[in-house]
Amino acid sequence: MELQDYIRILRRNWLTIVAIGLIGLLAGGAFSVLSKPVYTAETQLFVATQNSGSVQDLQTGNSFIQARVSSYVVTATTPTVLQPVIDTLGLDVSPQQLSKTIKATSDLKTVLITISVDDGSPVQAAAIAHAVASSLITAVDKLEKPADGGPSPVKLSVVTPATAPAAPSSPNLKINLALGLIVGLALGIGAALLRTTLDTRVRSERDLQQITQAPVLGGIAFDADASKSPLVTEGSTHSQRAESFRQLRTNLQFAHVSHKSKTVLVTSSLPGEGKSTTATNLAIAMAESGQTVALVDADLRRPMVATYLGLESRAGLTTALIGQADVKDLMQPWGRNELHVLTSGRIPPNPSELLGSAEMKQLILRLEQAFDAVVIDAPPLLPVTDAAVLAQQVGGVVLVVGCHATKQPQVEKAIATLELVDADLLGVVLNRLPVKGPDAYAYSYYGYAPKIEQSPQPARRSAAAPIQVDTPGDAFDDILQGRTTRRG
Missing domain, CATH: 3.40.50.300 (P-loop containing nucleotide triphosphate hydrolases)
Structure with missing residues (x-):
């Protein structure tokens, strides 16, 4: 079909498209209203070496830390880190269940680790983020400690403490309304195309x-x-x-x-x-x-x-x-x-x-x-x-x-x-x-309507x-x- 054929289909079924689009908009709004709010708290850790030496030693230590940061990100959601958090806060969940609410990430070529926690309570989300950060610092210190009992060459420090968020991270009303409208219009256009394909009536x-x-x-x-x-x-x-x-x-x-x-x-x-x-x-x-x-x-x-x-x-x-x-x-x-x-x-x-x-x-x-x-x-x-x-x-x-x-x-x-x-x-x-x-x-044609009174035909x-x-x-x-x- 040509472009004008699709335009004709849209004009012919515009009412259906608009109706389904409005239904999608209402569905997005209903989802936002009925969904349970989720709050996200974040904390950020800085990873550094504890030895002080020449510039060459510092560069070597920095390369070592960047290579280890990705391992620390994975460690943040393991039972080694999460079990102490559960014990400290008295949570009634398993480490596997808790790990689903925690997300640890790191930016490329940096030594920063970001820990995000989702929870229905803003205070609880901040408390869990703080506890996970503290538990990760302790776990890394134990894991990186030399066998001879010396100090760990790596040190993790909190640079951004976790705070209770003021607003929920989800549901996002504006995004849900936009997505609902877009999905509704897409379904309406699809329904119009399907209806045109199945409708074999001669229209034009x-x-x-x-x-x-x-x-x-x-x-x-x-x-x-x-x-x-x-x-x-x-x-x-x-x-x-x-x-x-x-x-x-x-x-x-x-x-x-x-x-x-x-x-x-x-x-x-x-x-x-x-x-x-x-x-x-x-x-x-x-x-x-x-x-x-x-x-x-x-x-x-x-x-x-x-x-x-x-x-x-x-x-x-x-x-x-x-x-x-x-x-x-x-x-x-x-x-x-x-x-x-x-x-x-x-x-x-x-x-x-x-x-x-x-x-x-x-x-x-x-x-x-x-x-x-x-x-x-x-x-x-x-x-x-x-x-x-x-x-x-x-x-x-x-x-x-x-x-x-x-x-x-x-x-x-x-x-x-x-x-x-x-x-x-x-x-x-x-x-x-x-x-x-x-x-x-x-x-089209040219015509006129005579104004004089005509005799009956x-x-x-x-x-x-x-x-x-x-x-x-x-x-x-x-x-x-x-x-x-x-x-x-």
């Missing part, structure tokens, strides 16, 4: 590019009111969502320019990704550009186009396929532009057979002769085979992908299904893209208040003859 165009080379024809901005008002004509014509469909219309014209067929099939991987609203609004956008457009609801399992447009759905595609009526008598004009809709008709028991029939192929050819563009709303690819069967009879397929809902393996399987039937995938439409945040679609047509238009049969014949009669 970059996620889509990882699984397919198909172009992204457009991104439809998320609109919270889209479920109540699915048509772009029901809102502002200058909204970002309306402009998204215009951009999709333009991009689709370039993607479809080399195809002889005028038919575009709109489908998705799974139900609920917004393919029907995309197909309907795409047809509306095409009609607004001056084209004569036929919108066919071929979703014979869950038809929605008639519901969105307020049209009659009892007679439509299935009526034409079984020969009960001619398609020109079933086309329903809608709106002020040259948009004609063929609703689904009654839901049949065998949708796949009907959509794959020769009658369906002939119907598509007739529509292509009569209209500049044909948009077909098909069922999703994965649950049923309807769309795969129908994809073989059209010029191109547009796959709608619902962001934050569809997983990458599902999109891969849908694309593989289209490739299996040798369908031409024109591109992918990302639906319900967030307008803000790390997954927002890289899209006859966007919906219902049976109770039909729009005054020619009869469907006459409209179909007009288009076949090349006339572009404007519908009111």
Whole structure:
């Protein structure tokens, strides 16, 4: 992944990272409050030779002492030194237990020995440090004494007496808070990376590019009111969502320019990704550009186009396929532009057979002769085979992908299904893209909101208040003859 991918992951999961970081901060503070305080007392010894002689003798003695200091450091934590301390102070511990609280060190090229003692009581820590220093002086004097009974050549002296510390050495509140915050943030970033690795949902165009080379024809901005008002004509014509469909219309014209067929099939991987609203609004956008457009609801399992447009759905595609009526008598004009809709008709028991029939192929050819563009709303690819069967009879397929809902393996399987039937995938439409945040679609446009009061648009047509238009049969014949009669 590139740097911007990691930045996107951090932006996408910033709340999780901050929450775990705060938990780590609180854990560090709780540890500091609940931990038993420990006090550290120190004393320092100076090691020297007792003989006085020439400068050469002093240099020789100094080298001898430096070589012996490391041995004295180890001796400070042996039972020889610690047992007298236990006896003197009356401690109820063994030399091995006491040695765990004592630390003896020496600096390089010096003759100084530092003894540190940790204890829960500051007075006790100072007393043990003082006792260890005194016991070490006595032990070294005995160990270094010559066999003939003469004085020891080495002398240890206390240069820094042990005192009771005023403040505990641990826990250190500031350090624990800093460590807790750092560890919490690290765990939060790790959790974000793990979550991103395990989460296979399609969130952005970059996620889509990882699984397919198909172009992204457009991104439809998320609109919270889209479920109540699915048509772009029901809102502002200058909204970002309306402009998204215009951009999709333009991009689709370039993607479809080399195809002889005028038919575009709109489908998705799974139900609920917004393919029907995309197909309907795409047809509306095409009609607004001056084209004569036929919108066919071929979703014979869950038809929605008639519901969105307020049209009659009892007679439509299935009526034409079984020969009960001619398609020109079933086309329903809608709106002020040259948009004609063929609703689904009654839901049949065998949708796949009907959509794959020769009658369906002939119907598509007739529509292509009569209209500049044909948009077909098909069922999703994965649950049923309807769309795969129908994809073989059209010029191109547009796959709608619902962001934050569809997983990458599902999109891969849908694309593989289209490739299996040798369908031409024109591109992918990302639906319900967030307008803000790390997954927002890289899209902008110039627009304005008119301040004058506009007259209501006859966007919906219902049976109770039909729009005054020619009869469907006459409209179909007009288009076949090349006339572009404007519908009111």
